Amino acid sequence: MKNLLTSLLLLTLPLSVIAEKAKEANQWRSVSAENAVVMELSTGKVVIELAPEFSPNHVIRYTQLVKQGFYDGESFYRVIDGFVAQAGPQDGSPKDKSVTKLNIEETITTGKDWSYTLVQENDLFAPQVGFKNGFAVGHSPQEKQAWLLHCPGVIAMARESSPNTATSHFYITNGQAPRYLDKIMTVFGRVVYGMEHVQAIQRTSVIDGDTPIDKSRYSKMLSVKMMADLPEKQQIKLEIQNTDSATYKQSLISRKKRENAFFYKKPPPVLDICQTPVKTRLVK
Amino acid sequence: MKNLLTSLLLLTLPLSVIAEKAKEANQWRSVSAENAVVMELSTGKVVIELAPEFSPNHVIRYTQLVKQGFYDGESFYRVIDGFVAQAGPQDGSPKDKSVTKLNIEETITTGKDWSYTLVQENDLFAPQVGFKNGFAVGHSPQEKQAWLLHCPGVIAMARESSPNTATSHFYITNGQAPRYLDKIMTVFGRVVYGMEHVQAIQRTSVIDGDTPIDKSRYSKMLSVKMMADLPEKQQIKLEIQNTDSATYKQSLISRKKRENAFFYKKPPPVLDICQTPVKTRLVK
Numbered sequence: 001m002k003n004l005l006t007s008l009l010l011l012t013l014p015l016s017v018i019a020e021k022a023k024e025a026n027q028w029r030s031v032s033a034e035n036a037v038v039m040e041l042s043t044g045k046v047v048i049e050l051a052p053e054f055s056p057n058h059v060i061r062y063t064q065l066v067k068q069g070f071y072d073g074e075s076f077y078r079v080i081d082g083f084v085a086q087a088g089p090q091d092g093s094p095k096d097k098s099v100t101k102l103n104i105e106e107t108i109t110t111g112k113d114w115s116y117t118l119v120q121e122n123d124l125f126a127p128q129v130g131f132k133n134g135f136a137v138g139h140s141p142q143e144k145q146a147w148l149l150h151c152p153g154v155i156a157m158a159r160e161s162s163p164n165t166a167t168s169h170f171y172i173t174n175g176q177a178p179r180y181l182d183k184i185m186t187v188f189g190r191v192v193y194g195m196e197h198v199q200a201i202q203r204t205s206v207i208d209g210d211t212p213i214d215k216s217r218y219s220k221m222l223s224v225k226m227m228a229d230l231p232e233k234q235q236i237k238l239e240i241q242n243t244d245s246a247t248y249k250q251s252l253i254s255r256k257k258r259e260n261a262f263f264y265k266k267p268p269p270v271l272d273i274c275q276t277p278v279k280t281r282l283v284k
Numbered sequence: 285m286k287n288l289l290t291s292l293l294l295l296t297l298p299l300s301v302i303a304e305k306a307k308e309a310n311q312w313r314s315v316s317a318e319n320a321v322v323m324e325l326s327t328g329k330v331v332i333e334l335a336p337e338f339s340p341n342h343v344i345r346y347t348q349l350v351k352q353g354f355y356d357g358e359s360f361y362r363v364i365d366g367f368v369a370q371a372g373p374q375d376g377s378p379k380d381k382s383v384t385k386l387n388i389e390e391t392i393t394t395g396k397d398w399s400y401t402l403v404q405e406n407d408l409f410a411p412q413v414g415f416k417n418g419f420a421v422g423h424s425p426q427e428k429q430a431w432l433l434h435c436p437g438v439i440a441m442a443r444e445s446s447p448n449t450a451t452s453h454f455y456i457t458n459g460q461a462p463r464y465l466d467k468i469m470t471v472f473g474r475v476v477y478g479m480e481h482v483q484a485i486q487r488t489s490v491i492d493g494d495t496p497i498d499k500s501r502y503s504k505m506l507s508v509k510m511m512a513d514l515p516e517k518q519q520i521k522l523e524i525q526n527t528d529s530a531t532y533k534q535s536l537i538s539r540k541k542r543e544n545a546f547f548y549k550k551p552p553p554v555l556d557i558c559q560t561p562v563k564t565r566l567v568k
Contacts, residue, residue: 081479081480081483082436082437082479120408123408124404124407124408124552124554124556125551125552125554151460152366152459152460153366161544161545161546161548162548163548174483175436175559176435176436176460176461176556176558176559177460177556177559178559179551179556179559180542180551180552180559181551182551183549183551184547184548184549184551193491195365195366196365196487199365199458199483199484200483200484203480207477207563207564207565207566208563208565208566209565209566209567209568210566258464260445261445262445263468264445264446264447264468265467265468267409267463267464267465267466267467267468268408268409268464270408270409272408272460272461272463274460275459275460275461275462275463275464279491279492280491281491281492281493282491282492282493282494283493284493
């Protein structure tokens with residue numbers, strides 16, 4: 001019905017407007033409220049989009065814990081500037097021990113139908129890097145594997161030394177991408193809104209000689225909820241650039257060329273995947 | 285005299301302590317109060333170490349302006365999360381126009397006596413990258429050039445499209461390194477203390493559809509002073525890892541190997557120069 005109405009509506013519009021509409025419909029995609037988490041911090045709200053295609057079991061786990069209110073009131077207890085903000089319940093507490101261990105989800109196998117938007121070949125850490133639905137991924141055509149990259153603002157489960165030991169503790173990367181953690185930690189989502197509030201989380205780690213931070217100052221999560229479980233009016237309606245669209249792919253080519261006059265000398269025609277923007281916009 | 289006293293003192297210490305002292309003396313170097321800027325923000329103090337070896341005229345300019353109290357009370361008016369926090373006087377104001385234009389300082393010529401600590405060859409943007417006195421630099425042995433890199437926390441002068449147009453407006457990088465700006469902008473220092481306060485600067489840029497930030501909320505610099513011009517008790521005494529020391533070079537080799545059991549699979553034996561720590565410590 002909606003499509004029919006749209007078709008009828010289009011008949012009354014000039015062709016240029018139709019083209020613009022068609023372009024826009026393809027350039028952006030909605031963030032599903034069932035696949036997004038709203039974390040409320042003292043300075044504002046953060047929205048995390050989950051990545052079930054890459055880390056299905058970690059997404060199920062995080063979603064279950066969020067629905068239980070598991071993280072409400074818990075602290076970011078390990079916050080290192082330029083690295084990560086890590087949170088979870090008190091180590092060794094009954095709450096902490098109540099959660100079972102998860103098997104690591106490092107890579108997915110890419111069948112012949114798998115596709116993504118290639119951004120750069122042979123960066124320091126991977127044979128290919130690009131975007132899949134706005135998530136920065138590594139790709140090995142030879143090994144037929146893909147994996148989520150540790151760009152700034154990703155969320156991943158913490159673990160002990162052994163790989164299959166993640167439970168409920170998670171971290172969000174807050175500095176230069178620690179790509180050496182790629183494929184040995186399970187990334188399961190990324191911040192798509194409110195990263196400045198993640199950056200405002202109280203650091204708990206100080207340099208040698210500086211005054212330690214009292215635990216009473218640690219940043220707490222006021223609440224962590226699935227977007228879909230919030231009243232409609234409190235939901236944050238977001239759209240993300242469709243990284244598979246022709247428009248987005250064209251923007252990557254332009255970005256490599258840097259044709260703007262500001263670039264009076266051109267930089268090397270390469271892109272750092274973690275420094276390549278994928279825009280979010282708010283829909284009222 | 286101090287050296288003599290130290291020598292006498294050493295005679296009374298066991299050999300292992302002497303070895304430890306000798307090691308430490310080489311592992312760390314002091315930040316000179318004449319070469320450091322203390323920027324006071326509402327959340328705390330930031331220390332910037334200047335890089336006169338690379339950008340002598342920009343360092344002279346910034347030092348002159350700081351000594352005049354030029355930046356005191358000015359705002360960060362262009363703050364983009366994951367990119368830069370930019371500050372300066374009101375565009376086009378008499379104060380803004382009072383400052384003359386500077387020639388860009390992109391690269392230095394490296395003579396045969398020039399040396400630095402190589403960290404990685406052939407990263408995406410440069411044939412070689414490494415550290416010179418704790419500053420991340422690019423190096424081209426073929427072109428005999430070196431330059432400061434746009435890692436997170438560097439300070440650089442803003443400019444118009446034409447290269448020789450920097451005056452007083454500066455930015456501090458606050459996200460994934462925008463390395464495409466290397467060699468076309470003049471970096472002249474880096475934050476060595478208080479980066480979390482730079483990260484807490486009010487963002488002025490919002491996503492499409494979000495509420496614009498009122499200018500009354502912009503973050504101001506309460507004061508910006510040369511460390512040497514502060515009363516002794518207000519100075520922040522810092523030491524930085526000596527990136528030329530054998531100990532530091534050994535730490536780079538270890539970091540590439542990732543021998544800790546946490547790395548149950550080893551990442552590629554490479555280092556992202558902007559994600560390689562150079563520690564600061566506070567000396568009481």
